[in-house]
Amino acid sequence: MAVVNKKGLLFVLILLAIIFPLIVPNQYYIHILTLAFIWTIAVYGLNLLSGYTGYLSLAHAGFFAIGAYSLGLLTVKVELNYWLAFMLSPIITCIIGVMIGLIALRTKEHFFAIYTLCVGYIIYLIIDKWDSLTGGVRGLIGIPAPADIGFISLSTPLSQYYFVFIILLLVIFTVYRIVHSLTGRSFTAIRNSEPLAQSLGISPMRNKLTSFVLSTFYAGLAGALYASFIRFIGPEIAYTTITFDLLTYMIVGGIGTLSGPLIGTLLIVWLSQNLQFLQDYRMLIFGPLLTLIIIFAPGGISGTFLQWRARRKEKQRINMTTMKKQA
Amino acid sequence: MDIFIQQLFNGLTIGSVYSLVALGLTLVYGILHIPNFAHGALYMLGGYVTLTMMVYLGVNYWISILISIITIGILSVLMDRLVFHPLRKSTPIQHKVAAIGMLLFLEALAQLIWGADYRQMPTPYGQVIQFADVTLTVQRLIIVVAAIAVMILLYLFLKKTFMGASILAMAQNREGASLVGINTNKVAVITFFIAGTLAAIGASLTSPINLVFPGMGHLVILKAFVIIIIGGMGSIPGAILGGYILGFSESIGATYISSDYKDIIAFVLLIVILSIKPQGIFAKGGV
Numbered sequence: 004m005a006v007v008n009k010k011g012l013l014f015v016l017i018l019l020a021i022i023f024p025l026i027v028p029n030q031y032y033i034h035i036l037t038l039a040f041i042w043t044i045a046v047y048g049l050n051l052l053s054g055y056t057g058y059l060s061l062a063h064a065g066f067f068a069i070g071a072y073s074l075g076l077l078t079v080k081v082e083l084n085y086w087l088a089f090m091l092s093p094i095i096t097c098i099i100g101v102m103i104g105l106i107a108l109r110t111k112e113h114f115f116a117i118y119t120l121c122v123g124y125i126i127y128l129i130i131d132k133w134d135s136l137t138g139g140v141r142g143l144i145g146i147p148a149p150a151d152i153g154f155i156s157l158s159t160p161l162s163q164y165y166f167v168f169i170i171l172l173l174v175i176f177t178v179y180r181i182v183h184s185l186t187g188r189s190f191t192a193i194r195n196s197e198p199l200a201q202s203l204g205i206s207p208m209r210n211k212l213t214s215f216v217l218s219t220f221y222a223g224l225a226g227a228l229y230a231s232f233i234r235f236i237g238p239e240i241a242y243t244t245i246t247f248d249l250l251t252y253m254i255v256g257g258i259g260t261l262s263g264p265l266i267g268t269l270l271i272v273w274l275s276q277n278l279q280f281l282q283d284y285r286m287l288i289f290g291p292l293l294t295l296i297i298i299f300a301p302g303g304i305s306g307t308f309l310q311w312r313a314r315r316k317e318k319q320r321i322n323m324t325t326m327k328k329q330a
Numbered sequence: 331m332d333i334f335i336q337q338l339f340n341g342l343t344i345g346s347v348y349s350l351v352a353l354g355l356t357l358v359y360g361i362l363h364i365p366n367f368a369h370g371a372l373y374m375l376g377g378y379v380t381l382t383m384m385v386y387l388g389v390n391y392w393i394s395i396l397i398s399i400i401t402i403g404i405l406s407v408l409m410d411r412l413v414f415h416p417l418r419k420s421t422p423i424q425h426k427v428a429a430i431g432m433l434l435f436l437e438a439l440a441q442l443i444w445g446a447d448y449r450q451m452p453t454p455y456g457q458v459i460q461f462a463d464v465t466l467t468v469q470r471l472i473i474v475v476a477a478i479a480v481m482i483l484l485y486l487f488l489k490k491t492f493m494g495a496s497i498l499a500m501a502q503n504r505e506g507a508s509l510v511g512i513n514t515n516k517v518a519v520i521t522f523f524i525a526g527t528l529a530a531i532g533a534s535l536t537s538p539i540n541l542v543f544p545g546m547g548h549l550v551i552l553k554a555f556v557i558i559i560i561g562g563m564g565s566i567p568g569a570i571l572g573g574y575i576l577g578f579s580e581s582i583g584a585t586y587i588s589s590d591y592k593d594i595i596a597f598v599l600l601i602v603i604l605s606i607k608p609q610g611i612f613a614k615g616g617v
Contacts, residue, residue: 053423057423059423059426059427106601106604106605109604109605109608110604110608111608112422113363113365113422113426113563114559114604114608116365116426117365117555117559117600118600118601118604120552120555121552121555121556121596121597121600121601122597122601124552124597125594125597125598125601128591128593128594128597129594132590132591243548247430247433247434250427250430251434254427258423284438284441284442285438286434286435286437286438287435287438287439287442289434290431290432290433290434290435290436290437290438291431291435292431293427293428293430293431293434294413294427294428294431294432294435295431297417297420297424297427297428297431298413298416298417298424298428301420301421301424
């Protein structure tokens with residue numbers, strides 16, 4: 004019964020996303036939603052590492068930027084075929100991710116967070132200062148939109164919306180499969196207790212590295228999409244502001260849950276749109292929100308809901324058994 | 331050679347400020363094991379409060395600093411009571427996220443109140459002294475002297491007073507400190523107050539030679555983290571030594587390597603250190 008409901012809900016959501024541009028034929032909203040989908044992909048990456056494996060990475064804007072700059076440089080400077088560049092960008096991000104992960108994952112907890120924060124800052128500084136390669140503060144202009152696939156043109160905002168949406172679905176599906184696989188369970192085991200996981204025969208380093216690299220893959224993919232969607236990138240996409248944005252999306256939605264990144268990103272992006280008048284001051288609201296959520300509902304929206312449902316079921320079960328006993 | 335000595339002096343100036351900020355961070359980490367990412371925001375606000383007092387209200391430089399110290403100290407205590415205290419039994423990831431939330435809030439608040447512009451703080455001590463071949467401004471001299479004076483005062487407080495000894499005891503062993511009747515809540519409040527104070531002093535001293543802007547805490551806090559990892563998380567002499575090491579490496583690196591990449595030196599240093607010793611050098615036991 005519950006499975007049918009879940010599938011039904013999923014189906015309704017997908018349908019809603021498909022018909023959204025038809026109901027709201029407003030270019031601006033379609034643009035914002037496409038962008039929100041791109042952020043969601045990056046948040047799924049962050050969630051895999053921080054939520055499921057328990058390693059809070061603060062370098063994700065950096066990996067996002069590596070993906071974006073890979074695509075930008077490969078298409079603008081190397082003039083590679085768009086789709087080849089699009090495939091290569093997340094892979095380049097992964098390769099850099101392996102190198103950083105190998106060292107970063109030797110550290111734990113606070114050290115890992117501080118280490119990755121510094122890695123993120125170094126990536127930002129390199130992009131900002133390496134003028135001859137990245138264009139420095141001026142950024143990279145003239146990145147091509149996704150090339151046509153056969154007859155399907157991907158140059159209109161509407162087609163790009165569907166393109167990003169399909170990729171998002173693929174991302175959610177793959178994350179779902181990863182989380183429910185043996186590897187995913189190993190991630191959770193490491194999060195809960197690394198020594199215990201190790202004593203059960205799970206190799207912490209190998210699994211943590213897998214999680215780290217997968218999470219950089221999603222960040223790189225999101226970055227590549229961002230570059231070809233916005234078509235202009237500057238060093239500020241690697242700055243800690245973006246990392247903290249991603250973190251906010253994840254925490255509000257629900258860290259370590261499958262639906263959290265989607266809910267959190269869509270909600271915060273929607274709120275930001277409605278709080279446009281706040282502009283740069285939106286953190287006046289989201290900063291305390293982040294702190295309050297972490298104090299009172301550390302599971303975020305999804306986590307709190309799941310907890311509440313589990314508790315209700317437990318209560319029902321207890322009621323049932325007492326009723327049976329009385330009868 | 332002149333350039334070298336000049337740069338040594340500059341390193342001493344920057345290092346003094348780094349040490350002050352790192353000291354606050356390491357004190358808080360030592361007793362509560364919280365990496366307080368919002369410490370940089372306290373530093374930034376410290377600069378702004380002093381600036382506001384001096385420029386808008388025309389208060390004397392030293393009194394402005396005093397007001398800044400008290401304001402930021404109280405703010406720091408509030409942060410502990412309202413945010414970190416309720417989280418004392420939760421996971422490390424929650425501490426970090428809560429601290430980041432406070433950081434984002436305080437930065438947005440500063441931008442709302444003072445705007446995003448870069449501001450220059452006037453100094454009553456702009457005179458230049460020629461000492462042998464080295465040129466130095468009085469302000470820089472004040473930074474070094476004041477920072478060292480503050481460090482000595484802190485040392486005396488920690489070693490000679492009961493409260494200071496309680497802080498050290500709690501840093502050594504939290505349960506043990508509770509067992510012998512040390513009020514851990516009170517110690518936490520005092521420690522956060524001192525940390526805020528040190529951040530405010532650091533910012534107020536350095537603002538006349540740097541600029542005041544909402545993001546001024548970003549780099550400083552990152553470097554302070556690097557320093558306390560170099561010096562050992564929670565170690566007080568380590569924070570002082572680490573601050574000066576970083577100050578010297580930066581000013582020398584900026585002259586002899588590249589001034590564009592001088593900010594990267596700290597992070598490369600950290601990456602090298604953590605790559606070789608994942609727990610940081612001088613680490614005491616486990617993480």
